[in-house]
Amino acid sequence: MEARKVIIIGTGPAGLTAAIYNARADLKPLVLEGHEPGGQLTLTTEVENFPGFASGVMGPELMGNMKQQAAKFGAEFLPVMCTEADLSKRPFVIKASNGQTYTAEAVIISTGASAKFLGLPHEKELTGRGVSTCATCDGFFYRDKIVHVVGGGDTAMEDATFITKFAKKVYLVHRKDTLRASKPMQERAFNNPKIEFIWDTAITEIKHSEAGVTGVVVENLKTGDKQERPTDGLFYAIGHTPNTKFLNGQLKTNEEGYLITTNDVETNIPGVFACGDVQDTYYRQAITAAGSGCQAAIKAERFLEGH
């Protein structure tokens, strides 16, 4: 069993920022990259709202740079998942998908939350070319375009409303004829002349060319009628799944499985910290994730000094 001071699990902006800080503090963190190295930003194209990049930066490039920066200061990366964690006592025991077991005096969990997809053919390869799971990130690219948004919760209302700042028309496709979203968010969407609701409807196919999404096939779930609709963009707003299963209930979560933190990044187990989307259901931005990664790293460093 290899002994480490800090193990960081997950490599989105939160985990990589934590790695930069802990590496610069000479803690030589071991970083388990997870199932989606670089996190959700690797699924997007241009990032225009990350401070410091006046001309924007490609998501994968930004994450690649963060990784390089952490590695330069001595963070060690492993392209593995954490399969099991025993957090019942210190040192904590972390099992990785390469069959190795490690111990750590402090653990930082930054495994993120994965956007849910519909499961349609080609949707993953079209992400960044018409399919998006992040309106804040990609809405801007749909100026004067037609967009379809899927979902009936607050995110769908918020996303559809946000995208109308740019798009000429937003169709909100929902599988029921009532919304789960809160009343004020519903009202805002109902009152927006650019938003049109398509009720009781599922998207069954994505039409595309080399350049990206060109349309969707929708099916009315009550009548069975099918229709092909042209669209430039398809935004998924059907929820996220926090990546916390591997913790087997050892840390406190809310009903949906997001880790509950106090004092910003502390979990209910001293020495185990959480940052980024795995504990944030509200902001979900790269910059807020990076900020909380910094907090987790500083908290871990001070925890180790005190123990």
Ligand code: NDP
């Ligand atoms: P929700 O889980 O609340 O809603 C998901 C929506 O997607 C539901 O309408 C659901 O349909 C639909 N859906 C799920 N799976 C599928 C599928 N396979 N096919 C078609 N439709 C599907 O997720 P949200 O992301 O909207 O919200 C998550 C949490 O974040 C909520 O607590 C919300 O209140 C909060 N939030 C708050 C905001 C704010 O206050 N500003 C903004 C955004 C989110 P169905 O209704 O039929 O189940």
